[in-house]
Amino acid sequence: MTASQLGRAGLALVVACLLGTSLAGCGRAAADAGSPMATGRWTVDARDRFSSDSLDAEQWTTCYWWDDGGCTNLGNDEAEWYVPSAVTVADGHLRLEATESRSDHLSRSFGYESGMVTTGRSSSSLDDPARYAFTYGYVEVRFRTPAGAGLWPAIWMLPVTNESLPEIDLLEQYGDDTSTSSMTFHPDGPGAEESVERRYVHDTDLSEGWHTIGLQWTKGRLRWFLDGAQRFEVTGDRVPDQPMYLLLNLAVGGNAGHPPATTHFPATFLIDEVTVWRQT
Numbered sequence: 001m002t003a004s005q006l007g008r009a010g011l012a013l014v015v016a017c018l019l020g021t022s023l024a025g026c027g028r029a030a031a032d033a034g035s036p037m038a039t040g041r042w043t044v045d046a047r048d049r050f051s052s053d054s055l056d057a058e059q060w061t062t063c064y065w066w067d068d069g070g071c072t073n074l075g076n077d078e079a080e081w082y083v084p085s086a087v088t089v090a091d092g093h094l095r096l097e098a099t100e101s102r103s104d105h106l107s108r109s110f111g112y113e114s115g116m117v118t119t120g121r122s123s124s125s126l127d128d129p130a131r132y133a134f135t136y137g138y139v140e141v142r143f144r145t146p147a148g149a150g151l152w153p154a155i156w157m158l159p160v161t162n163e164s165l166p167e168i169d170l171l172e173q174y175g176d177d178t179s180t181s182s183m184t185f186h187p188d189g190p191g192a193e194e195s196v197e198r199r200y201v202h203d204t205d206l207s208e209g210w211h212t213i214g215l216q217w218t219k220g221r222l223r224w225f226l227d228g229a230q231r232f233e234v235t236g237d238r239v240p241d242q243p244m245y246l247l248l249n250l251a252v253g254g255n256a257g258h259p260p261a262t263t264h265f266p267a268t269f270l271i272d273e274v275t276v277w278r279q280t
Helices: 010-019
Strands: 042-050 080-082 087-090 092-107 108-114 116-118 137-144 153-159 169-174 179-185 197-203 211-218 221-228 229-235 246-252 267-277
Touching: 080 092, 087 179, 092 116, 092 246, 108 246, 137 169, 137 229, 137 246, 169 221, 179 221, 179 229, 197 229, 197 267, 211 246
Parallel strands: 080 108
Antiparallel strands: 042 267, 087 092, 092 108, 092 267, 116 246, 137 211, 137 267, 153 169, 153 246, 169 179, 179 197, 211 221, 221 229
């Protein structure tokens, strides 16, 4: 998210960068900021360390672009209804909280409310600019997932065209096995469903302590990093070359299955920092 997009004065931007509260460009080298992408010269293009006491609405929206007083993803048959009140910022962390709360929307009943944020647009109009989108770079998120069957935290990317493909899933996890996570690329075009590429990682409990997921995106190449170690790579001409935006959400049900009585609510997906570097 550039300073011009946010419409902030230069001095305000400098102060925000020094305080770590802005997702706008701050011009730091990745090597100086603790990223594993320390080769070559990288500068911070976007960052949020969630140091204020509320979510910055200029940088984030709390639903998909089909927001209608809340939203969900019916394509996955999810059981949650996303609401802004389930998104909070406190103690330097973004908190996406799922609770048991029954409500009716879109001619069906939902048994849970939960939180999501995106840097996309807040309406279906393509004239409504995304909060932040980029083509090529290195994105890294520091997070902690919740444990519990039926929980489905995700960190991912979609194109600004309002299309559902291509999709890059930096990380997905089902809460009944917090030591297993997946990294996935869903391409666009003919045969897209048959050519999905995915890697499962089974050796890191992401509900214990803080972890980082990173994605290096260059022309014809995607590389996934978990806690600084490369875990997955996709190459070829189907790698996206169009602007994409970020999404972070805590889904309930759907592919993760219905939560049993043993799953504790409220459940919280914690995010400590989001940073995007661009190579210079």
